[in-house]
Amino acid sequence: MPRDVTKGDLPALILAVLAESACHGYGIARRIEQQSAQTLQMKEGSLYPALRILEQDGLIAGEWEVQPSGPARKVYRITADGLVQLKEKQAEWEQYARTMSALLGRKTNAQPA
16 A cells, blocks of 8 residues: 655655665665555655755755766765654654554444444
C-alpha cells in the first residue's frame, strides 16, 4: 500500500538516511523508497524545500561536488546538531508507535453497527 511521505515525517527520514552516509537529494529520495520496500513514495517537490530548511537550521550541511561527467550536484551530510535532532525524533516516534500499537491492539467487545 504505497503512501506519500507526509511533510511532518520527511525531516526525520532525511536525517535517518544521512546518518548512514552523505547523499544528494535524488539519492535520498530513492533510499527512502528502497528502505521502505517502496511503501513510502517521495516527491522531489517536497524533498528539496525540506533539505533547504534542514540546512538553514544547521541540521545538515550541503556541498557542491563536481562530477566527472554531468553537472555538479549538492551532497548533504548530517551535522552534530542533526544527529541530536534525529535521536529526539527517534524517541518521539518510538513513543508514538507504542501508543498506537497499544490502542490498535486492544480487543473490543463492541458489536458492529
